[in-house]
Amino acid sequence: LEISLEDAFAGTTAKVQVASSIVCEVCDGSGAEQGSKPITCPTCSGAGKVRAQQGFFTIERPCPSCGGAGRVIEKPCKACGGAGRTRKEKTLSVTIPAGVEEGTRIRLTGEGEAGVRGAPAGDLYIFLAIAAHRIFQRDGANTFYRVPIPMTTAALGGQIEVPSIDGSRVKITIPPGTQAGHQFRLRGKGMSVLRSSQRGDMYVEATVETPVNLTARQQELLREFDTAGEADQTHPQSSGFFQRVKEFFAGSTTE
Numbered sequence: 001l002e003i004s005l006e007d008a009f010a011g012t013t014a015k016v017q018v019a020s021s022i023v024c025e026v027c028d029g030s031g032a033e034q035g036s037k038p039i040t041c042p043t044c045s046g047a048g049k050v051r052a053q054q055g056f057f058t059i060e061r062p063c064p065s066c067g068g069a070g071r072v073i074e075k076p077c078k079a080c081g082g083a084g085r086t087r088k089e090k091t092l093s094v095t096i097p098a099g100v101e102e103g104t105r106i107r108l109t110g111e112g113e114a115g116v117r118g119a120p121a122g123d124l125y126i127f128l129a130i131a132a133h134r135i136f137q138r139d140g141a142n143t144f145y146r147v148p149i150p151m152t153t154a155a156l157g158g159q160i161e162v163p164s165i166d167g168s169r170v171k172i173t174i175p176p177g178t179q180a181g182h183q184f185r186l187r188g189k190g191m192s193v194l195r196s197s198q199r200g201d202m203y204v205e206a207t208v209e210t211p212v213n214l215t216a217r218q219q220e221l222l223r224e225f226d227t228a229g230e231a232d233q234t235h236p237q238s239s240g241f242f243q244r245v246k247e248f249f250a251g252s253t254t255e
């Protein structure tokens with residue numbers, strides 16, 4: 001049974017159709033036609049076993065007429081052919097608690113296959129699968145996704161609004177100078193936890209989007225920006241890297 005991540009978060013009631021053996025309604029599981037009852041097996045007189053003489057030995061084996069049951073059905077039920085059960089599609093309502101995970105097993109007591117000739121039915125197990133979400137990835141109780149932020153917001157700081165799995169909006173304050181790969185942790189905004197009121201955390205990773213399709217004016221402004229400051233102040237990482245590159249080449253020539 002596949003459910004959405006939202007349903008795994010909030011819990012839900014799902015309908016499942018299962019083809020299952022159920023007790024035959026015509027004979028009520030006895031396997032005998034209406035009005036008739038199973039009779040004592042005439043072959044073994046109800047013992048369920050027959051003896052056969054083989055040379056000096058007497059061999060006992062299950063009665064071939066009744067299969068060892070000791071009783072035979074004289075007139076088998078036409079609906080089930082004497083088996084006492086039939087196959088039928090049934091719709092079950094499955095309560096899925098909040099916080100279930102991929103592979104969680106849900107047991108429906110007594111909804112499994114009916115027993116032969118009126119024996120109690122077994123349990124039905126339903127395994128859950130959770131569909132991939134378009135935004136959220138899940139890791140246990142936590143959720144994760146990447147959010148692209150404009151270069152200017154990353155540089156100047158600002159606020160962005162992001163979704164949480166519960167359907168609400170969450171504001172994230174982007175501090176000035178936020179780098180790509182920075183993760184914001186939002187406590188208690190992740191998945192619900194099975195049989196608990198706790199919630200996991202939500203991790204939002206910033207990716208910085210380089211602006212594209214610049215107008216002439218925007219290009220002009222960025223060139224002006226580029227020459228207006230000190231590169232080792234505004235871009236310490238690349239300045240530092242190219243300083244190391246310079247040292248690398250200088251070192252390799254003196255060797």
Ligand SMILES: [Zn+2]
Nearest residue numbers: 024027077080
């Ligand atoms: Zn029947």
Ligand SMILES: [Zn+2]
Nearest residue numbers: 041044063066
């Ligand atoms: Zn028999």
